[in-house]
Amino acid sequence: MLELASELGQKAAAALAAHLGSPPDFPVELTVVRAGKPEFGDLQISGCLQLAKQHQRPPRELAERVASALRGHAALTKVEVAGPGFVNLHLANGWLAAHLAKRAEDPKLGLRPIGQGQRLVIDFSSPNVAKPMHIGHLRSTIIGDALQRTLRALGYEVIADNHLGDWGTQFGKLIVAYRRWLDAAAYAADPVAELLRLYVKFGEEEEQQRGEHGRASPGEAEEETGPAPPILEEARRELVKLQAGDPENRALWQKFIADSRHVFAAVYERLGVRFDHWLGESAYHAMLPRVVEDLTGRGIAVESRGAKVVFLEEEKLPPFIVQKSDGGYNYATTDIATLAVRTGVPPWAYMPAGPFDAQRVLVVTDERQQLHFKQLFAVGRRLGITASLEHVWFGLMRMAEGTIKTREGNVIHLAELLDEAERRATRAAGEHNPDLGEAERKEIGRVVGLGAVKYNDLSKDRQTLVTFSWDKALSLDGNTAPYLQYAYARICSILRKADPSPSRAAIELTLPTERDLALRLLAFPEAVEQVGRSARPHLLCDYLFELATTFSNFYASAPVLKAETAPLRASRLALTALVARTLREGLGLLGIEVLDRM
RNA sequence: GCGCCUGUAGCUCAGUCGGAUAGAGCAGCGGCCUUCUAAGCCGUUGGUCGGAGGUUCGAUUCCUCUCAGGCGCGCCA
Numbered sequence: 001m002l003e004l005a006s007e008l009g010q011k012a013a014a015a016l017a018a019h020l021g022s023p024p025d026f027p028v029e030l031t032v033v034r035a036g037k038p039e040f041g042d043l044q045i046s047g048c049l050q051l052a053k054q055h056q057r058p059p060r061e062l063a064e065r066v067a068s069a070l071r072g073h074a075a076l077t078k079v080e081v082a083g084p085g086f087v088n089l090h091l092a093n094g095w096l097a098a099h100l101a102k103r104a105e106d107p108k109l110g111l112r113p114i115g116q117g118q119r120l121v122i123d124f125s126s127p128n129v130a131k132p133m134h135i136g137h138l139r140s141t142i143i144g145d146a147l148q149r150t151l152r153a154l155g156y157e158v159i160a161d162n163h164l165g166d167w168g169t170q171f172g173k174l175i176v177a178y179r180r181w182l183d184a185a186a187y188a189a190d191p192v193a194e195l196l197r198l199y200v201k202f203g204e205e206e207e208q209q210r211g212e213h214g215r216a217s218p219g220e221a222e223e224e225t226g227p228a229p230p231i232l233e234e235a236r237r238e239l240v241k242l243q244a245g246d247p248e249n250r251a252l253w254q255k256f257i258a259d260s261r262h263v264f265a266a267v268y269e270r271l272g273v274r275f276d277h278w279l280g281e282s283a284y285h286a287m288l289p290r291v292v293e294d295l296t297g298r299g300i301a302v303e304s305r306g307a308k309v310v311f312l313e314e315e316k317l318p319p320f321i322v323q324k325s326d327g328g329y330n331y332a333t334t335d336i337a338t339l340a341v342r343t344g345v346p347p348w349a350y351m352p353a354g355p356f357d358a359q360r361v362l363v364v365t366d367e368r369q370q371l372h373f374k375q376l377f378a379v380g381r382r383l384g385i386t387a388s389l390e391h392v393w394f395g396l397m398r399m400a401e402g403t404i405k406t407r408e409g410n411v412i413h414l415a416e417l418l419d420e421a422e423r424r425a426t427r428a429a430g431e432h433n434p435d436l437g438e439a440e441r442k443e444i445g446r447v448v449g450l451g452a453v454k455y456n457d458l459s460k461d462r463q464t465l466v467t468f469s470w471d472k473a474l475s476l477d478g479n480t481a482p483y484l485q486y487a488y489a490r491i492c493s494i495l496r497k498a499d500p501s502p503s504r505a506a507i508e509l510t511l512p513t514e515r516d517l518a519l520r521l522l523a524f525p526e527a528v529e530q531v532g533r534s535a536r537p538h539l540l541c542d543y544l545f546e547l548a549t550t551f552s553n554f555y556a557s558a559p560v561l562k563a564e565t566a567p568l569r570a571s572r573l574a575l576t577a578l579v580a581r582t583l584r585e586g587l588g589l590l591g592i593e594v595l596d597r598m
Numbered sequence: 599g600c601g602c603c604u605g606u607a608g609c610u611c612a613g614u615c616g617g618a619u620a621g622a623g624c625a626g627c628g629g630c631c632u633u634c635u636a637a638g639c640c641g642u643u644g645g646u647c648g649g650a651g652g653u654u655c656g657a658u659u660c661c662u663c664u665c666a667g668g669c670g671c672g673c674c675a
Contacts, residue, residue, distance in 0.1 A: 033614065046617050053655075083618055084655070128675080168675060281675090307673055318601090324673045331675050370602060371670055395603080396668070432637055448637085460611060465604060465668060472610060476637060478623040479611085486637050494634050530614085542612065545622085556630095556639045576634095598637070 001099070001522040002112075002529075004075055005032040005043065008089070012045060015069030016062060020055055030066065032089070034523075041078070041088035042519060048085045059085030096518045097507035103521065104504055104578050109585055110525040113155030114532065120156045121342045121356055122148050124364035125273070128165035129260040129280075130174055130195035133267055133414045135468060136366065136397045142457045143394060144364040145273045146537040146590045153589055154532045159356055162264075163338065164280030166257050170199065172239030175252055176231065177202040191259035205231050257282075267414055271450070272591055284337040288329040291337050292322055300382050312378050320375040332376065339380050343387045360388045362535060367393045367463070392535045395465040412468070421449035421474050428476055433598065444598055449474075451481030451592040458590055459541040479545050481592050484583060487548040487555075489598040491580040494560050496596075498573055505570035513554040517575060520550045524582050528589065537590060544586045551579050 009032045017028040030047040048066060052059035063085040070089065071079045078090035103110050124144020127133050133141075148160045177198035187194040209229030228236075242249040261278065268274070292308055295301035301308045306325030312318070322333050344357035363373065373391035380389055426445025429436060436444065456473050459480075460466060476482045509515045520543075527543035530536070560576055563569035584594050 036614095036618070040618075044617095049617070049655075059655085086618070165675070170675090305672075309672070316601090319672055321673050326673080328673085330673070332673095334675095366669095367603065368669055369675090372675090374602090393603090398668080428637070433635075463603075464611075467610090469610090472624090475610095475624080478637095480623085480637090482637055483623095486635080490635055490638085497634065526614095538612085539614090542622090549622090552638065553640095555634080559633065561634050598635075 002526050004095075008032045008043070008070060008073070008075075009045070011073075012066040012069055012087075016048075016051065016065055019062070019065045020051075020057075035088060040082065040086070041080070041090045043089040043091070045087040045089070046085075048087065052085060063087050091519075093509045093515065096509060096515070096522070099522055100507045100518055100575070100578065101504070104574060108153075109582060110522070111153055111528055112525060114529060115151060115154045115156030118156050118359045119159065119357060120151055120360040120362065121159045121161055121358040122151070122362040122364070123161050123163045123338075124148075124362075125268075125275075126163040126165065126365070127260075127264060128170075129257050130170065130192060130199065131165075132192050132196055133264065135412050135414065135417060138414055138417070138453075139394050139397060139457050139462075140364045140366070141268075141271065141273055142454050142591065143392070143462055143537060145271070146454075146458055146540075147362065147364070147392070147531070147535055149591060150528060150531050150537070150540070150589045153528065156360070156532075159277065159358070160275045161342075162275040162278045162280075164257075164261075164278055166260075166280035167282040167285060167334070169239060171242055171253055171256070172235035172237075173202045173232075174199060174256060175238045175242065175249055176235045178252065187259075190263070191256075192263045195256060195260070202231070202235070205229075270418065271454075272593075279338075281331075281334045281338075284334050284341070285329075287337050288333050291333055291340070292329070295322055295336075295379075300379070310375075310379050310382075312375060315374070315378045317371070317375050317378060320379060322379075331372070335372075335376050336379055336383075339376065339385065339389070340383065343380070343385045345383050345385050358387055360390070362390050362392050364392045364394070366396055368396070369393065390535060392462070394462040398465060398467050417473070418450065418453065420470070421453045422446050423449070424474050425449035425452065425476065425482070428482075429598065436597075440597070444595055447593045447595050448476065448482050448485060448598070451485055451587070452476055454590065454592055455481035455484075455541065458537045459545075461538050462536060481587070482598075484544055484548045484587060485592075485594050486598055487551050488580055488583045488587075488594045489596060490555065491551075491576050491583075492596040494576055495573070495580070497561060505574040506567065507574060508568055508571040510568065511554075511558050513550070513557045514572070514575065516550050517554045517579065520547045521575075521578055521582060524586065528586075531589075540586060540590060544583060544590075547579065547582060547586075551576075 009030050012032075013028045013030045016030065020028065028051060030045050030051075032043050032045055035041045035044040045063075045066060048062040049059045051057075052062050055062075060081060063081040066087050067079045067081050070076060070087070073079075075092055075095040076089055077092045078088075080088050080090075082088050122144060124147075125137060125141040127137050144160070148158050152158045174195060178195075181198055181201055183194060183197075186197070206229050209231055238249060242253055257280070292301065295310065296303075296308060301310045301322050303309075304311075304319070307321050308323035310320040310322060312320060320332055321330065322336065324330060339361070341355050342358050342361050344355035365373075370391065370393055373393075377389045377391070422442075422445045424445075425448035426441055429441045429444040429448065452474055456475070457466075507518070509518055523543065524547075527540050530539045554575075558572060560569065560572040563572055587594055
């Protein structure tokens with residue numbers, strides 16, 4: 001259908017250009033899009049209105065030209081001019097049937113390899129070592145995973161990288177707290193939870209000491225910070241030792257990373273998420289001096305107030321600090337190094353893995369880092385990076401009761417959310433289908449629960465600010481993953497009984513619901529390509545929901561197994577089987593599983 | 599102070615980079631299980647698209663201003 005649309009668009013534009021005498025001012029371009037309403041046909045062209053104004057011609061005259069150029073095309077039964085100057089196109093059932101037959105034989109369901117030959121790095125999830133993953137990380141993980149799957153399906157060579165937060169000032173604090181207050185049994189049971197407890201305890205101790213050492217009014221006075229509490233001084237010393245390569249501190253730090261990674265890996269296993277690399281911030285540490293040297297050597301960064309800074313006045317952005325006045329490096333430095341490795345700009349072709357020489361780089365984080373990435377990408381361009389650099393940001397997650405700080409007790413932990421999702425889905429499975437055995441009910445609960453959670457995050461435009469609510473996040477009705485999974489299970493039930501199930505047959509489109517289904521099925525590649533281009537997975541959710549709704553209508557109105565004639569039965573079986581494949585493949589691109597029975 | 603994002607039905611959200619009478623789900627109301635899984639289907643109620651100007655044949659969409667909320671802004675990540 002994509003090919004047809006562009007063919008018709010070009011044909012229409014050519015006809016109009018000839019009519020207008022190939023005008024130099026306004027290039028004649030016409031796009032063919034899906035019609036807004038059934039009575040307007042299947043496809044429509046609305047560009048004549050705009051062109052009419054530019055060329056001072058009556059819109060209907062131009063529309064008539066376009067219409068007569070397209071009439072007689074084999075794919076179309078009717079071409080009509082409507083309203084002020086729209087051209088409505090009606091597709092021939094024969095054309096639809098022929099394309100469905102082709103689609104049924106295509107293992108890729110019509111997906112075109114638009115990313116062929118291109119390497120793409122996608123950075124997502126990226127939790128911080130020693131901090132538990134919460135519902136905010138879930139968004140990055142789920143969106144990133146859906147994108148990596150989709151981009152792979154479109155032919156990109158995808159490198160999924162988990163850019164772990166494994167380097168930073170928190171490690172000094174953790175080392176101090178670990179030595180003072182470690183509960184070994186708790187650590188053995190759940191290292192990340194224990195490390196969080198230690199981190200929180202450190203903060204409390206710091207506050208207490210701060211209270212003792214001055215600062216009469218803790219509220220306002222940001223300016224006059226009193227002397228740093230002793231425990232904070234201690235943490236700074238430990239951090240310096242760690243960065244200088246002190247063996248004991250280094251061993252502790254590596255232990256924190258290794259143990260955290262185990263905990264994260266279990267979550268990813270449960271979610272079905274995989275990475276090609278886990279190149280955390282620390283992986284780039286060794287190259288930071290060279291980054292700054294190069295930047296200053298090329299005049300990109302200059303000294304200012306003792307720090308090394310890149311000024312971005314051309315881009316109307318605030319300055320970007322790449323080296324602190326104390327000589328230390330920060331997030332900006334690490335990210336420049338990371339970007340250089342990912343895109344392979346010299347001279348930083350060091351690495352345990354890479355450089356990757358990617359043509360496209362996607363970074364999935366929350367909205368708060370928009371400015372940072374604008375600055376980073378601006379620096380990247382000065383370094384000569386030509387790859388497409390995209391900050392795939394998503395809206396923050398907020399609690400229903402208002403914004404709550406990440407203090408323990410108020411955070412919803414990932415595992416807790418997934419457990420509850422599975423519990424609810426398992427119970428629902430039992431209610432809807434009492435005949436299920438224990439094991440099957442649990443498996444359905446797992447797949448449906450996980451699907452509901454993932455789809456909840458994926459189905460909204462990623463940029464919307466979401467207010468978390470248990471009932472909304474774990475809903476199983478309406479526009480949710482279970483609805484799609486249920487449609488799939490019903491199809492499987494039909495196919496099980498079809499015996500033998502003929503997958504290929506001549507398609508007959510006798511009912512309106514069959515025709516609707518045919519149109520929706522053919523639109524699959526378009527939806528997937530849109531996700532690949534715009535990095536917005538909700539477009540695929542919308543498509544799949546529409547496909548499932550269209551199928552449900554078909555299911556209610558057209559008997560498959562008891563169709564009036566044998567050819568019609570075969571046709572409907574083929575159509576049904578194709579819906580199943582499209583749902584399974586589409587949900588698969590979102591990282592959501594399906595079940596044969598529910 | 600400067601900047602980014604968001605405001606669409608009671609609630610949660612779509613709205614194809616200017617098109618025809620703004621669409622779904624949930625909630626509400628009324629129907630449909632002697633036929634393939636009722637986690638479903640059909641019908642119905644509900645809108646000054648935050649507000650005010652502007653651009654034009656046409657604005658939820660683009661521009662300006664304004665209100666409300668969220669988030670950033672030289673040595674955290």
